[in-house]
Amino acid sequence: MDTAVDLSVDISGLHFRNPVLAASGTFGYGLEFTRFFDISExxxxxxxxxxxxxxxxxxxxRITETPAGMLNAIxxxxxxxxxxxxxxxPPLERYDTHIIANIFGKTIxxxxxxxxxxxxHQKVSALELNISCPNIKEGGIQxxxxxxxxxxxxxxxxxxxxxxxxxxxSPNVTDITVFARVCEDAGADALTLVNTFLAMSIDVNKRRPMLSNVTGGLSGPAIRPMAVRLVHQAAQTVDIPVVGIGGITSARDALEFMVAGAMAVQIGTANYFDPIVCVKVIRGLRRYCEENNISDIKEIIGTLEVREGQFLYY
Ligand SMILES: Cc1cc2nc3c(=O)[nH]c(=O)nc-3n(C[C@H](O)[C@H](O)[C@H](O)COP(=O)(O)O)c2cc1C
Incomplete structure (x- = not known):
């Protein structure tokens, strides 16, 4: 009997061999990581x-370390x-993986x-509109x-x-459901969330901000519980697929997002301290499925068990 676990997922008409993507801004243009592992994985x-x-x-x-995370204003x-x-x-052509072009502009x-x-350019599978960068005046957050x-x-x-x-x-909004719905209504094929949380860090000896930009975006494990909440809320709101991002460092972390409703995940900051973290997460997901007799990872998406009327979002 074939016991191979099916890790594949389908998002916006694209077939992904597994639900693990590297997040924008932490993986260069892909080529930088080819010396660490085969990015076709x-x-x-x-x-x-x-x-x-x-x-x-x-x-x-442009970067400073924070407890369980980092603050950046690249x-x-x-x-x-x-x-x-x-x-x-052109050099990316030889890799059999989906390339999502993250794009932003000052104007529509x-x-x-x-x-x-x-x-x-067919090698680019999809666009990801960055309308959520907190670190520049124009181009994104407005x-x-x-x-x-x-x-x-x-x-x-x-x-x-x-x-x-x-x-x-952007996670820096009062009600994520408003933005999730608006995107779906405007024809978006998928949502990815979250971008970084607007944050600030101060050098108390100099009494100056750590970042030249004064404020920056917080990422890494510190943001994970907040990101999981937002992903869950968005996934409850829309029918289009949601891709979860925020502080993922392990298969366990990725599973948290998938149980909350994410069809796939992206890994950002963890690439900085472990360039092969994505491969480890893919292997960990396969192991989790094998150990729990799950033949298809799609079985776990959105399976969070809660009592009737238990959701209380503030
Ligand atoms: C240094 C750095 C640069 C980033 N650049 C971008 C970017 O260009 N576009 C974008 O949409 N998100 C960018 N992000 C946000 C990440 O893609 C991701 O959404 C965020 O860091 C949360 O995930 P993480 O906690 O796994 O890092 C950047 C994050 C970091 C840390």
């Missing part, structure tokens, strides 16, 4: 956020979409232009914190793109 990965033109990001310090430094297409995409027109540039703007940018990109459109939500 991944369900997929999200590129660093791509803008229409290259960006230098914020001045240093400011979306990236090579720009044209250089990505010219220099990064810029989002549309980037999506248009990526249309001819869309992700306004339901009207969220609707408009998703609708506009859907109109031009020939790829599935995922939308990455």
């Amino acid at each position: 991944l369900g997929g990965f999200c590129t660093k956020g791509l803008s229409l033109e290259p960006l230098p990001g914020n001045p240093p310090g 400011g979306l430094e990236n090579v720009g979409v044209k250089s990505f297409i010219r220099d990064k995409l 027109e810029e989002f549309v232009a980037i999506a248009g540039d990526l249309n001819p 869309f992700g914190h306004d339901p009207d703007m969220t609707y408009k940018v998703v609708e506009a990109v859907k109109k031009i793109s020939n790829k599935p459109v995922w939308v990455k939500l």
Whole structure:
């Protein structure tokens, strides 16, 4: 009897060999990790956020350690979409994994232009709209914190793109369900959440902020319980698939998101302290399924058991 566990999942018409993706901004353009492991083992990965033109990001310090996490204000430094297409995409052709292009713009027109540039390139499986970066003044958060703007940018990109459109939500909102619903109404094919939590850290000797940007985005294990709550709430709200992100370091952590309703997960900060963490999580998921006689990982998605009327979100 074939006892192989089926780890595959389907999201927005795409088939993923397993539900583990590397998260945007923590995995470069994928190529940087090929010396650590065969990235074809991944369900997929999200590129660093791509803008229409290259960006230098914020001045240093851009990163600082926090309890069980890190604070960053990189400011979306990236090579720009044209250089990505010219220099990064060709060497990625040989890897059999889904590439999700994480994109952002200062205006809706810029989002549309980037999506248009990526249309001819089949190696890019889907777009992930970053409307949730807390670390730059323009390009992201002004869309992700306004339901009207969220609707408009998703609708506009859907109109031009020939790829599935995922939308990455900000956790820094009062009611995640409003934004989840707006994205679904505007035609989004999937939701990914969460981006980093707006946060701040101070050097008390200098009485100065640790980051040049003053504030930054908190990520890593510190945010996981908050992310799980938001993912659960979003998954309860919409019918489109939800991809969970936030502080995942192990298969156990990934399973928490999947039981809460996530169809797949992304791993971010953990790549910094363990470049093969994604592979370990994939192996751990397979082991969990084997030990629990689960033949198909999809069986566990959204299986959280709660009593009738037990949800109390504040
Ligand atoms: C240094 C750094 C850079 C990031 N850059 C991006 C980015 O370009 N676009 C994006 O959508 N998210 C970006 N993120 C957010 C991550 O993709 C992820 O949503 C977040 O870090 C939470 O997951 P984690 O706790 O596993 O890191 C970045 C995160 C970090 C730590």
